[in-house]
Amino acid sequence: MLEIDLIRHVKVKGKPALYGCTDVMPNTAENALLLERLVIQQQTNKAYHSIICSPLKRCQLLAKEFSTRCNLALEISVDLHEMNFGCFDGVTFDELYFKATSAKAEQQGDVNTEQYGETELRWSQLEAFLQAPAEIVLPEAEALSDFYQRVKRAWHRLIDQQLKVLTQQRESQAPKRILVVVHGGVIRMILAHILQLDWQQASWHQQLKIGHGSISRIVISKPYQDDQLHQQVTSIAMPFLEDF
Numbered sequence: 001m002l003e004i005d006l007i008r009h010v011k012v013k014g015k016p017a018l019y020g021c022t023d024v025m026p027n028t029a030e031n032a033l034l035l036e037r038l039v040i041q042q043q044t045n046k047a048y049h050s051i052i053c054s055p056l057k058r059c060q061l062l063a064k065e066f067s068t069r070c071n072l073a074l075e076i077s078v079d080l081h082e083m084n085f086g087c088f089d090g091v092t093f094d095e096l097y098f099k100a101t102s103a104k105a106e107q108q109g110d111v112n113t114e115q116y117g118e119t120e121l122r123w124s125q126l127e128a129f130l131q132a133p134a135e136i137v138l139p140e141a142e143a144l145s146d147f148y149q150r151v152k153r154a155w156h157r158l159i160d161q162q163l164k165v166l167t168q169q170r171e172s173q174a175p176k177r178i179l180v181v182v183h184g185g186v187i188r189m190i191l192a193h194i195l196q197l198d199w200q201q202a203s204w205h206q207q208l209k210i211g212h213g214s215i216s217r218i219v220i221s222k223p224y225q226d227d228q229l230h231q232q233v234t235s236i237a238m239p240f241l242e243d244f
Contacts, residue, residue: 001175002162002220005048006187007240009058010034011212015092019058020082020142020185022090026058034213034241035065038179042070049073052158053181054080063181079154082183086141088126096123134200148199151189159220159229175219184210187237191216194231213241 010030012019041047050073053063060076067074088096129136134144142150158180166176187210192199210216214237221230 002159002166003175003177004158004162004180004218004220005177006180006182006190006216006218008184008187008210008212008214008237009054009062009181012058014090015094017090017092018085018088020085020089021056023057024090026061030213030241031062035062035069037241038062038066039069042066042072048177048179050075051179051181052077052080054082054183054186056081056183059181059183063179066179077154077158079150079157080180080182080186083144083147083185084142085138087139088122088129088141096126130206131202133202133205144200147185148189148193151186152193155190155193163220187216190218191233191236194218194233208237210237211239214238215240 009026010033011027012024013027014024038047048070051063051067052075053059055076055078063074063076066072125136125138129138137143158178162176162178185205188205188208189199191197191208192204198204215235216233216237217235219232219234221232222228
């Protein structure tokens with residue numbers, strides 16, 4: 001049996017924005033707190049056998065330090081990074097809102113109408129995407145369908161690799177537990193794939209809260225004689241740090 005814990009990174013250093021591929025740093029204090037909790041858990045009950053993480057710093061810094069302190073194998077999966085939001089990636093919501101509202105005020109006074117059109121267009125594009133993420137592709141961004149397929153392929157590769165290791169270690173009957181440090185969007189796509197839910201709906205992304213530092217657990221087994229895998233979601237966004 002294989003148990004996989006998907007943990008979302010802590011909050012990042014920066015104002016609220018669509019931080020997709022923008023490689024922002026994690027909040028130092030929260031990252032240290034999450035690391036200590038993981039280390040204490042590992043020292044107490046040997047919770048994990050290995051770690052897999054996104055290549056972005058907000059995931060990789062935690063994973064590398066945890067790997068070093070607890071002597072765990074670490075793999076960086078390049079396809080488990082967050083969605084690429086193109087021209088909107090890393091641009092703070094405050095900045096977009098300020099530009100749009102300032103330009104609107106100028107337009108009402110017949111000043112700088114060209115800037116008004118540009119900023120209003122960007123704001124309306126973002127709103128349209130948030131309401132219909134599967135239908136709207138932001139400028140220079142990754143389509144939601146491409147994001148889903150990328151994450152699904154990475155998930156299948158992850159499972160295949162881990163099952164091969166389990167096959168080579170048949171003498172061990174204990175479940176193997178893996179920690180995967182990734183992003184909220186990646187976790188939502190993995191859960192939607194396993195639960196066969198509609199990842200194209202805006203409500204799936206807006207109403208399913210995956211808190212920073214929370215853990216979603218998936219158990220994978222072969223309960224029957226054939227080779228069909230059984231994937232079961234046993235918890236979603238379970239709080240790991242009460243402070244969060």
